[in-house]
Amino acid sequence: MINPFDDTYFMKRALQEAETAYEKGEIPIGAVIVIDNKIIARTHNLTETLNDVTAHAEMQAITAAANYLGGKYLKKCTLYVTIEPCQMCAGALYWSQIDRIVFGAKDELRGCIVMGTTLHPKTKMMGGILAEEASKLLKQFFIEKRNLN
Numbered sequence: 326m327i328n329p330f331d332d333t334y335f336m337k338r339a340l341q342e343a344e345t346a347y348e349k350g351e352i353p354i355g356a357v358i359v360i361d362n363k364i365i366a367r368t369h370n371l372t373e374t375l376n377d378v379t380a381h382a383e384m385q386a387i388t389a390a391a392n393y394l395g396g397k398y399l400k401k402c403t404l405y406v407t408i409e410p411c412q413m414c415a416g417a418l419y420w421s422q423i424d425r426i427v428f429g430a431k432d433e434l435r436g437c438i439v440m441g442t443t444l445h446p447k448t449k450m451m452g453g454i455l456a457e458e459a460s461k462l463l464k465q466f467f468i469e470k471r472n473l474n
Contacts, residue, residue, distance in 0.1 A: 330362040332405070332427050336454040339405040339429070342369040342382065343462055349374065353462045356382035356406040358390040358399065358423075365402070366390040382406060383414035387421050399423040407459035409436035409452055419445045426450040429459030 335357055342355025346369035358366040366389035371380040383406055391397050403425040410418060410426065415437035418426060422445050431452055433439060444450060 332454045335359050335405040336427065336429060338364060338367065339407050340455060340458055342367055343407045343459065346370045347462060347466055353466050354382045354406065354408050356386040356404060358386045358402050358404050360402045365393040379413065381414050383410050384417055387417055403427060408432055408463065409438060411435050412437055412440045412442045415442040415444060419443065423448055427454055428452045429454055430456040
């Protein structure tokens, strides 16, 4: 039997969060955290809304998932995020001891890979899931932002 709850399924949920951010005028990055095929956190960027540079989708997701689980460690959890985490978010994910990070599009300029950020030794990371969709939404957002200014 095919499991309908695969990486693509959960990345689509993260993309829905990115679209919500887009509609609010936030940089369209969305994230969900999953444990045992259940979404325990669904968030998006809130840096403009909260006037907080640390209010990235991943940071919001870490907090929401920790609150749900009643503890600071996200063992057995997977983060799905539409764009590769930045250095700050990767650092927080390191401390959360999350099992897996699955991202959509790479961030060639500020992503944790190009920045050489260390993840927790037990954390596995993979990218490219619905990368085109995630990248397209982000590019569209910045094109519109530039045209308004």
